[in-house]
Amino acid sequence: MKKVAFYTLGCKLNYSETSTIGRIFQERGFEKVEFTDTPDIYVINTCSVTDNADKKCRKIVKEAQKHSPNAFITILGCYAQLKPKEISEIPGVDAVLGAAEKFQLVDILDGFTKKDKAEVYASPISEANKFHNSYSFGDRTRTFLKVQDGCDYSCSFCTIPLARGSSRSDSIENVVRAANEIAESGVKEIVLTGVNTGDFGLQDGTRVETFFDLVKELDKVENIERFRISSIEPNLLKDEIIEFVSQSNRFMPHFHIPLQSGSNKILKLMRRRYQRELYADRVATIKALMPHCCIGVDVIVGFPGETEEDFIETYNFINGLDVSYLHVFPYSERENTLAPEMPGKVSIKERNRRADMLRILSEKKKRFFYEQNIGREFTVLFEDDVKDGVMEGWTENYVRVAAKYDPILVNELKHIRLTGINATGLMEAEETYTEVLKH
Ligand code: SF4
Numbered sequence: 311m312k313k314v315a316f317y318t319l320g321c322k323l324n325y326s327e328t329s330t331i332g333r334i335f336q337e338r339g340f341e342k343v344e345f346t347d348t349p350d351i352y353v354i355n356t357c358s359v360t361d362n363a364d365k366k367c368r369k370i371v372k373e374a375q376k377h378s379p380n381a382f383i384t385i386l387g388c389y390a391q392l393k394p395k396e397i398s399e400i401p402g403v404d405a406v407l408g409a410a411e412k413f414q415l416v417d418i419l420d421g422f423t424k425k426d427k428a429e430v431y432a433s434p435i436s437e438a439n440k441f442h443n444s445y446s447f448g449d450r451t452r453t454f455l456k457v458q459d460g461c462d463y464s465c466s467f468c469t470i471p472l473a474r475g476s477s478r479s480d481s482i483e484n485v486v487r488a489a490n491e492i493a494e495s496g497v498k499e500i501v502l503t504g505v506n507t508g509d510f511g512l513q514d515g516t517r518v519e520t521f522f523d524l525v526k527e528l529d530k531v532e533n534i535e536r537f538r539i540s541s542i543e544p545n546l547l548k549d550e551i552i553e554f555v556s557q558s559n560r561f562m563p564h565f566h567i568p569l570q571s572g573s574n575k576i577l578k579l580m581r582r583r584y585q586r587e588l589y590a591d592r593v594a595t596i597k598a599l600m601p602h603c604c605i606g607v608d609v610i611v612g613f614p615g616e617t618e619e620d621f622i623e624t625y626n627f628i629n630g631l632d633v634s635y636l637h638v639f640p641y642s643e644r645e646n647t648l649a650p651e652m653p654g655k656v657s658i659k660e661r662n663r664r665a666d667m668l669r670i671l672s673e674k675k676k677r678f679f680y681e682q683n684i685g686r687e688f689t690v691l692f693e694d695d696v697k698d699g700v701m702e703g704w705t706e707n708y709v710r711v712a713a714k715y716d717p718i719l720v721n722e723l724k725h726i727r728l729t730g731i732n733a734t735g736l737m738e739a740e741e742t743y744t745e746v747l748k749h
Pocket residue numbers: 461462463464465468469470471505506543
């Protein structure tokens with residue numbers, strides 16, 4: 311039996327796809343092993359968003375060769391789609407597969423026999439037009455379920471449409487089937503994942519279903535206690551979705567909504583499909599219906615043309631928003647996008663300074679959000695990891711709770727009251743015995 315090991319870089323989507331490719335291997339008689347277990351085959355799933363994608367890829371290839379010098383090394387994922395030739399020239403790489411080919415790798419690389427030169431199978435991205443359903447089984451508590459792939463937007467900083475192709479989705483019927491399968495395995499929480507998740511519903515370029523339809527159908531899936539929406543564009547987060555989530559016991563009061571900039575001038579240059587007023591409106595609607603809802607925000611700083619005044623505008627805008635945490639990214643040039651050609655380049659040092667300022671703001675926002683939850687009752691889903699006798703889990707509204715490790719609590723929903731914030735910034739809790747209702 312041949313042994314195969316995996317390494318994943320990048321986002322939740324990549325993790326769910328690696329998991330699925332792993333299951334394809336297992337169905338075909340391969341044994342899935344750890345990276346260090348001298349496998350016969352390595353599959354490295356790359357990301358184009360990460361900085362230094364090339365360097366990271368080289369490093370992992372080297373590492374793989376160290377553990378298993380004769381292994382067949384396959385590279386796939388977003389970076390493989392964007393730079394197949396460059397990757398094929400990395401010493402040690404045996405095969406590179408693009409977006410349209412990655413799920414067929416067991417057939418394409420029949421036998422995994424090393425050739426003199428690396429094999430490259432990467433069709434133009436326009437051919438990556440099929441949806442492949444995927445989900446991850448990370449730990450036993452949470453699963454990332456891919457419901458949508460690709461993106462038809464053209465944000466001026468983003469290479470994802472070039473690496474993953476046009477927007478396409480699974481059908482509601484298939485997603486519900488997958489959710490039931492996941493429930494049977496004992497997992498209690500599903501995170502709905504996509505590149506542009508809110509754009510769910512396009513099949514072969516035609517809109518046949520909507521994300522709201524999907525949410526309503528999934529809400530009926532028994533045995534899945536929790537659904538989260540991983541990230542949704544503000545222009546696609548319609549009031550009807552917010553209202554539905556506020557009434558649902560299965561969809562958690564937690565949204566992650568990319569903002570990218572709080573300056574309308576920069577949003578326009580970024581080619582985002584909304585202005586800051588729409589974003590503020592979404593946050594206000596959510597908070598009016600779910601006062602303890604967690605709201606996460608993505609922000610890019612140092613985009614070309616972002617002056618100090620524009621940045622301060624972003625800072626003040628976010629400071630005034632009732633949001634719970636930020637994911638901050640210093641702008642980074644990507645080949646074949648419009649932004650690098652734009653005037654007003656911001657120095658790397660300045661990008662980092664602005665990112666640091668927003669990261670401090672994020673800490674303050676998070677602390678304030680946690681403090682607002684002290685004394686309130688929630689349900690925590692405890693995870694399997696133990697560190698120094700402590701286990702952790704998430705509440706419905708994405709508060710991270712630490713508790714003394716108790717194996718019986720793993721993958722259980724426990725009713726608790728939040729009592730305070732500990733020295734590491736996690737929340738502490740006491741057990742309660744009442745049923746917790748929706749917040
Ligand atoms: S919405 Fe914009 S940032 Fe997001 S994947 Fe599409 S093009 Fe990229």
